Amino acid sequence: HHTLAIHWARLVEMVQAAETMIALCTDPEITGDDLRNIPTATPDEGVGIIEAPRGTLIHHYQTDEKGIIKKANLIVATVNNGAAVNMSINKAARALIQPDKEITEGLLNRIEMAWRPYDLCLACASHNLPGHPAMPMYVYNKNKQIVKSWE
Known part of the structure; x- marks a missing residue:
């Protein structure tokens, strides 16, 4: 795709x-005017699901008798998109990294483009200070040996 x-x-x-x-x-x-039901008791639990630009967001909250949140479970797009992100990075790396070609910062930026569309938080998190990778990166040869790394 x-x-x-x-x-x-x-x-x-x-x-x-x-x-x-x-x-x-x-x-x-x-x-x-008659579409709203005003609650008469303090809700103790609520679940919300919404489709957002990054993907589906699921929020589940539990509260105490004062309505103070005591437990929250958030399932965000990053969780749902994880497998697709990994496949896109793998596909980009396999297409762009060649055994006889130098791995430059520009080449790594093109591979980073594979995950930016999935999750806006990852897009921001993947930016970094010049000369420092946002995360450790390793290039392996066909024998699964590291041939280049950035840390």
């Missing part, structure tokens, strides 16, 4: 979402 096309897909989704919001704002079925 074309990982970088995710940005174009998000743009199409944003246009569709804006059009849907306009339609919903004028729908009399969901814009009346």
Whole structure:
């Protein structure tokens, strides 16, 4: 698949979402005065699931009798996208790293592009100070020996 096309897909989704919001704002079925149920007791547990630009976000909270959060479990896009991110990095590295070709910072930046579309937090976290990798990186040969590393 074309990982970088995710940005174009998000743009199409944003246009569709804006059009849907306009339609919903004028729908009399969901814009009346009698649609809200105000809770009479303090909720003790809640789960929310939403589709966000990075992927599906799942939030699960438990509270005490005062409504103070005592437990939170967040399943974020990074968890859901992990396998796809690894496959994209593997594919990019195999395509770009050649045995007779020098591994430059520019080449590593192109490989980093493979994970940036998946998760905005990883995109920011993967940036670093010049001359220092954001994380240790290792290049292995076919015998699984390290031939180059950055730490």
